[in-house]
Amino acid sequence: MSRLLLLLVALVITACSSQRDGEVAQAADGFYAALASGDGARACALLSPRAEEGLEKGGDTCPEVVLDLDLRGGAPLGGPRVYGDEAQVRLAADTVFLHRFADGWRVRAAGCEPRPGLPYRCEIEG
Amino acid sequence: MRGFVRDNALSLFFLLAFAAALVGQSFAGTADYNARQLTEGGLPVTWADYVTSSDFAVDVAENWQSEYLQFLMFIMVTVWLVQRGSPESKPPGEEGGQSDREQRIGPFARPDSPAWAKAGGVRRSLYSNSLGWVMGLVFAASWFAQSVAGTAAYNNQRLSQLQDPVGWSGYVLSADFWNRTLQNWQSEFLAVLSMIVLAVYLRQRGSPESKPVGAGHAATGVES
Structure with missing residues (x-):
């Protein structure tokens, strides 16, 4: 009986974890798919509010700026790394950080380069 | 029943104190976590979400x-x-x-x-x-x-x-x-x-x- 309960708990946790990882990967994929198709408005809609605001400087709009950055993603390197409401997706040409909002996962940092011992330096950050 | 309570009063007192403190911690912790979430632009969580976090x-x-x-x-x-x-x-x-x-x-x-x-x-x-x-x-x-x-x-x-x-x-x-x-x-x-x-x-x-x-x-x- 207790083994069955443990198995059920493990199955539920695995299923929830797979679903969550899928949602994170989908959000990162959607962001780069929008950029690849030149749809800046769609890409901005997948950014966190602060990241979107961060791109709107000097009268330029987010959809214009986000396309000018010429970000490239590439194939995923392993699965998403998700801890609570924060996630990281490593792609061949970029590392993306996401945050979970009421309406789902959104990109809060992209165009990121690692710095040894320091946080990533990102072209989009918020 | 009264005999049981008196014979085990010390254990019962600390059991209740432990439960009350743990419940109090869970509510205070939820409020503290949500206060931090708001300042960081995050999403507030429910009590149930917090106690399973x-x-x-x-x-x-x-x-x-x-x-x-x-x-x-x-x-x-x-x-x-x-x-x-x-x-x-x-x-x-x-x-x-x-x-x-x-x-x-x-x-x-x-x-x-x-x-x-x-x-x-x-x-x-x-x-x-x-x-x-x-x-x-x-x-x-x-x-x-x-x-x-x-x-x-x-x-x-x-x-x-x-x-x-x-x-x-x-x-x-x-x-x-x-x-x-x-x-x-x-x-x-x-x-x-x-x-x-x-x-x-x-x-x-x-x-x-x-x-x-x-x-x-x-x-x-x-x-x-």
């Missing part, structure tokens, strides 16, 4: 492990070390595991002695150290739970600061793990030290943790 788990586990370590060390160290004048200590000269006669085991067991104290071999050996073993196992399990929940909470924080997450082995070598661990240990050791030393000179009338008010300062191992 790694943040709550690590905060609970880090306190549990230190409390069980405190009592484990108190139980084990007082076998071998004494403090003259302390009601928490055996009198000087009685250090060690003592004889079978003094411990009322094996052939020296009494009619009301536990069955495993009357038995021989592994059972007697196990029962002779059962308090230390159980406290030690709960300490180890709590410390391990702290390390697992702490890894998740630490990685949540690292990702929010645009840093790579670390594995379990990386976390148990991190400053965060040892800062959480040692800040709890130091307070527990200070509390035990205070209890041992203050009880030499100070009294609490009626408490079995104190010597009788009129007992001399040099009287050791004397409780009310």
